[in-house]
Amino acid sequence: QVQLVESGGGLVQAGGSLRLSCAASERAFSRRTAGWFRQAPGKEREFVAAVSWSDSSTYYADSVKGRFTISSDNAENTVYLQMNSLKSEDTAIYYCAAAPWGRSGYIGKASEYMYWGQGTQVTVSS
Numbered sequence: 375q376v377q378l379v380e381s382g383g384g385l386v387q388a389g390g391s392l393r394l395s396c397a398a399s400e401r402a403f404s405r406r407t408a409g410w411f412r413q414a415p416g417k418e419r420e421f422v423a424a425v426s427w428s429d430s431s432t433y434y435a436d437s438v439k440g441r442f443t444i445s446s447d448n449a450e451n452t453v454y455l456q457m458n459s460l461k462s463e464d465t466a467i468y469y470c471a472a473a474p475w476g477r478s479g480y481i482g483k484a485s486e487y488m489y490w491g492q493g494t495q496v497t498v499s500s
Contacts, residue, residue, distance in 0.1 A: 383494030394455040396470030407473040412466035428478035462500040467493040
């Protein structure tokens with residue numbers, strides 16, 4: 375059973391930056407796609423970014439493209455989300471997720487991920 379633990383959330387002013395981390399209990403990210411999702415109050419969980427283990431390709435939602443960067447460190451069993459130029463609309467709980475073992479490439483649907491972290495709150499004040 376893969377366990378994921380997010381950290382790095384907090385309160386930041388608009389225009390600021392945060393770096394989220396997702397630590398896995400084992401070498402969870404070396405053979406599957408890892409993703410970040412977010413959920414704002416009253417809204418559905420939405421795709422933010424993903425990184426594929428097979429070739430380290432990265433994928434982003436249009437709303438964060440150019441501002442957020444996803445990366446993975448397989449040796450450290452950690453996936454990161456660097457968030458720059460934050461906006462108030464980025465306020466949400468951010469979740470880390472891991473796809474089933476062997477699944478690579480773009481995965482944008484939350485239902486296709488197998489493991490989830492508990493989430494970390496990001497609040498951007500305007």
